[in-house]
Amino acid sequence: MAVDETGHAVVVGAGVSGLLAAHALARRFEQVTVVERDAVTDGPAEFRAGVPQSRHVHILWSRGLQALEELVPGVGADLEAAGAAVIDAPSQMRWLSPAGWFAGVPGARYLSVSREVLESTLRRRIVDRSAVTLMSRQEATGLLPAPGDTAVSGVRLRERGGGRESTLPASLVVVATGRSSRTAEWLLRLGYPVPAPERVDAHLGYSSRYYRRPVAGGPWRAMYLQGNPEVPRGGVIVPIDGDRWLVTLIGQGEHQPPVEEGAWLAFASSLRSPELSAALDGAEPLTDAVAFRATANEWTHFERAKRWPRGLVVTGDALCRFNPVYGHGMTVAALQAQAIAEQAAGREPAEIAARARETQRAVARCVKAAWLIATGEDARYPGTDGPKPGRFGRLQQDYLARVLVAANTDPVACEAFFAVLSLNRRPEALLTPRVAVRATRRRA
Numbered sequence: 001m002a003v004d005e006t007g008h009a010v011v012v013g014a015g016v017s018g019l020l021a022a023h024a025l026a027r028r029f030e031q032v033t034v035v036e037r038d039a040v041t042d043g044p045a046e047f048r049a050g051v052p053q054s055r056h057v058h059i060l061w062s063r064g065l066q067a068l069e070e071l072v073p074g075v076g077a078d079l080e081a082a083g084a085a086v087i088d089a090p091s092q093m094r095w096l097s098p099a100g101w102f103a104g105v106p107g108a109r110y111l112s113v114s115r116e117v118l119e120s121t122l123r124r125r126i127v128d129r130s131a132v133t134l135m136s137r138q139e140a141t142g143l144l145p146a147p148g149d150t151a152v153s154g155v156r157l158r159e160r161g162g163g164r165e166s167t168l169p170a171s172l173v174v175v176a177t178g179r180s181s182r183t184a185e186w187l188l189r190l191g192y193p194v195p196a197p198e199r200v201d202a203h204l205g206y207s208s209r210y211y212r213r214p215v216a217g218g219p220w221r222a223m224y225l226q227g228n229p230e231v232p233r234g235g236v237i238v239p240i241d242g243d244r245w246l247v248t249l250i251g252q253g254e255h256q257p258p259v260e261e262g263a264w265l266a267f268a269s270s271l272r273s274p275e276l277s278a279a280l281d282g283a284e285p286l287t288d289a290v291a292f293r294a295t296a297n298e299w300t301h302f303e304r305a306k307r308w309p310r311g312l313v314v315t316g317d318a319l320c321r322f323n324p325v326y327g328h329g330m331t332v333a334a335l336q337a338q339a340i341a342e343q344a345a346g347r348e349p350a351e352i353a354a355r356a357r358e359t360q361r362a363v364a365r366c367v368k369a370a371w372l373i374a375t376g377e378d379a380r381y382p383g384t385d386g387p388k389p390g391r392f393g394r395l396q397q398d399y400l401a402r403v404l405v406a407a408n409t410d411p412v413a414c415e416a417f418f419a420v421l422s423l424n425r426r427p428e429a430l431l432t433p434r435v436a437v438r439a440t441r442r443r444a
């Protein structure tokens with residue numbers, strides 16, 4: 001039999017979820033081809049247009065780092081060698097929550113590195129070391145139906161620049177095309193309608209720029225000033241590779257952070273504390289600011305489609321994207337790659353393709369906790385569009401507000417709060433008696 005009948009998987013998109021899914025499948029497929037519309041080189045880490053969010057703060061929570069390490073052993077050390085920092089929040093991070101400053105006690109770790117270095121490190125570990133090859137400057141334009149229309153049999157491609165069209169057959173296609181994904185439209189063309197996405201939009205805007213990291217280190221390694229419903233403006237400073245700081249300002253609704261130099265600095269000094277602005281005083285900016293506005297939570301429930309073709313899985317932001325302020329997208333992408341690996345384990349390619357629907361359900365399950373956190377928190381803000389919490393939802397919000405107040409000063413509540421925020425534990429962990437007794441003593 002030809003390889004494409006037995007052992008060829010195609011992954012569309014060479015972002016974090018595409019690379020990790022390809023790596024997970026390389027254990028079972030003879031050949032995995034990652035198709036990417038951008039030009040991707042083996043050279044130094046570079047910005048590319050297909051991942052515009054890379055110029056904004058990207059942290060990888062410890063749950064995601066652990067999943068990454070389990071999937072690609074050794075990658076954590078590579079990242080630290082490339083300049084990534086591992087930081088404990090809040091003990092090593094000045095953090096002003098909506099309720100007040102966190103005390104400097106241990107919470108959860110996260111990895112801070114530029115998105116460009118994260119991706120290039122993953123590419124070096126994944127592409128060409130195994131069965132994975134990368135075809136860059138190839139844009140997928142649709143899915144190929146198999147005879148009988150019950151399966152996907154590959155993808156249609158258009159060469160970037162040249163415009164030459166071609167097809168790439170595969171027994172399994174994984175779509176990881178990120179926030180701009182057109183998967184629902186591709187599926188409809190094959191006669192597979194999917195439900196309209198669930199959407200919660202807090203209308204958050206980001207505006208970010210790079211600074212040279214000052215040599216004299218302060219008492220903290222990173223800083224996060226969160227907004228709250230009264231002052232929905234915030235800012236983050238994280239250290240990244242190249243002895244830089246990446247500084248992101250965040251605002252909701254009419255408080256969108258600007259990009260023009262003077263206005264950007266004025267916004268930085270209008271936050272709930274002057275500490276971030278003071279930290280930037282005298283620090284050398286390396287770039288102008290750039291903005292990002294499309295931050296709505298959006299979940300397309302492919303797993304609920306009435307019919308699903310054999311041989312197709314959708315993952316990463318193409319399946320569900322989150323308000324980025326909670327820092328969950330890449331961790332969920334890593335958990336989804338683990339789910340794909342588990343579903344594929346011990347199975348032949350034909351069986352993996354036949355079980356695409358089960359895999360789609362498994363991948364969708366990885367989304368749930370992050371979705372609950374992001375949409376639950378966003379619902380507190382009056383300008384948020386989406387379903388309003390009912391009576392039970394409001395009780396939940398009140399309880400979580402108390403947990404946050406307790407977490408600000410109490411080490412036990414703080415550890416539980418960050419275990420949930422970092423996706424190390426499920427949200428129910430905040431309901432244990434140890435946490436509940438501390439939370440109910442507090443005023444929301």
Ligand SMILES: Cc1cc2nc3c(=O)[nH]c(=O)nc-3n(C[C@H](O)[C@H](O)[C@H](O)COP(=O)(O)OP(=O)(O)OC[C@H]3O[C@@H](n4cnc5c(N)ncnc54)[C@H](O)[C@@H]3O)c2cc1C
Nearest residue numbers: 013015016017037050053058059140178316317324329330
């Ligand atoms: C402003 C912002 C800040 C964020 N901060 C964080 C954070 O702190 N922590 C965190 O964990 N997550 C964060 N995220 C989320 C994170 O960026 C994503 O969840 C993560 O990148 C996984 O995305 P992905 O691989 O699914 O898609 P992407 O990274 O967007 O990659 C999609 C890839 O598919 C390619 N592509 C698209 N269409 C086609 C096509 N038709 N043919 C071929 N290739 C195609 C694109 O060029 C791109 O390379 C943030 C997101 C935003 C917007």
